[in-house]
Amino acid sequence: MKKTIILLILISQVSFSQTLRKYSNEFLNIGVDAAAFGMGKSVVASTSDVNSIYWNPAGLVHIKDYQGSLMHAEYFAGIAKYDYAGFAMPIDDESALGFALIRFGVDDILDTAELIDSQGNIDYNRINLFSAADYALNIAYARQLPVQGLNIGFNGKIVHRNIGDFASSWGFGLDASLQFERNDWLFGLMLRDITTTFNAWSINEEEFARIQNAVPDQNQESPETVELTLPKAQFGMAKKFEIVRDFNLLTELDLNMRFTKTNDIISTGFVSIDPAFGFQIDYIDMVFLRGGIGNFQNVTEFDNSKSLSMQPNLGVGFKYQGIQIDYALTNIGSVGNALYSNVFSVKLDFDYFR
Numbered sequence: 001m002k003k004t005i006i007l008l009i010l011i012s013q014v015s016f017s018q019t020l021r022k023y024s025n026e027f028l029n030i031g032v033d034a035a036a037f038g039m040g041k042s043v044v045a046s047t048s049d050v051n052s053i054y055w056n057p058a059g060l061v062h063i064k065d066y067q068g069s070l071m072h073a074e075y076f077a078g079i080a081k082y083d084y085a086g087f088a089m090p091i092d093d094e095s096a097l098g099f100a101l102i103r104f105g106v107d108d109i110l111d112t113a114e115l116i117d118s119q120g121n122i123d124y125n126r127i128n129l130f131s132a133a134d135y136a137l138n139i140a141y142a143r144q145l146p147v148q149g150l151n152i153g154f155n156g157k158i159v160h161r162n163i164g165d166f167a168s169s170w171g172f173g174l175d176a177s178l179q180f181e182r183n184d185w186l187f188g189l190m191l192r193d194i195t196t197t198f199n200a201w202s203i204n205e206e207e208f209a210r211i212q213n214a215v216p217d218q219n220q221e222s223p224e225t226v227e228l229t230l231p232k233a234q235f236g237m238a239k240k241f242e243i244v245r246d247f248n249l250l251t252e253l254d255l256n257m258r259f260t261k262t263n264d265i266i267s268t269g270f271v272s273i274d275p276a277f278g279f280q281i282d283y284i285d286m287v288f289l290r291g292g293i294g295n296f297q298n299v300t301e302f303d304n305s306k307s308l309s310m311q312p313n314l315g316v317g318f319k320y321q322g323i324q325i326d327y328a329l330t331n332i333g334s335v336g337n338a339l340y341s342n343v344f345s346v347k348l349d350f351d352y353f354r
Helices: 002-016 034-038 057-062 205-214
Strands: 067-075 080-092 095-111 128-144 150-163 167-182 185-192 198-203 226-229 232-244 247-258 272-283 287-300 306-320 323-330 341-349
Touching (some): 034 287, 034 306, 034 323, 057 150
Antiparallel strands (some): 095 128, 128 150, 150 167, 167 185, 167 198, 185 232, 272 287, 287 306
């Protein structure tokens, strides 16, 4: 039980550190929409529906009526739940607005800080349950620019995170994006966290005192209360093809960039680049088959040898009279013993119901 306590506290301390971090607010980098997951998350240039709120807000200008989207996914054999809901609408012929809510959480975590009393007695009735959850509210705006085929978008993020009664935080960030289309070629640029998205933590001193007393001589220092998220960039290039009559192909190559040194396949002190490629074959824009590959990482094995890992993705979809149902089979990292995850999403286009 003590190992469980220590693990939870270490995770909390990493989250609270006051510095620019490579992996702060990582739940916002998971992605949304099973269709995008099926393409290896290579959709920055081609996204053009309600899910553009997340991938590239500039794509919202393509919607013609109200659109809604829901997604549910589970990670680590169902331990972590990931949910998303989005809604978008055109403002006029040149602009659009969207709202999205994301939750990533682990529920019913055992709080064993008071399992053992001061005399060394174990009392299982002293175990409590708590949740650790991350929330984000996205508000997106898109507008066509005077240059033909060029659109711009912005995404404001309000972030709330809580770890039971121990601590909670609020934060704010801003994304900016562009999309450009010319002769069936699509280009997209998404700049995430351009304001270095921050989280300001509030710590429950009474609950922290309980943790301090749970394991002698460990976790005695109060964690720092501000964390900042480094900016990131995504550049995408896509092309549409007609294979034969009624069958079409969409391909996209994305470059996901972090401005720090990581384990990405291309890594320097200034920028690290993780390429991703995806495709979608559709039959009369009704039945979809998708595939993608990405998350290329340099991995150091236990014997200090080097290897390259990658993340394959598969997906299918079906659309009929404004209702689109998508499914993706994906792996969150393709390293270790992580299980594949089943991702489902539903999209509604209200234009078909009028």
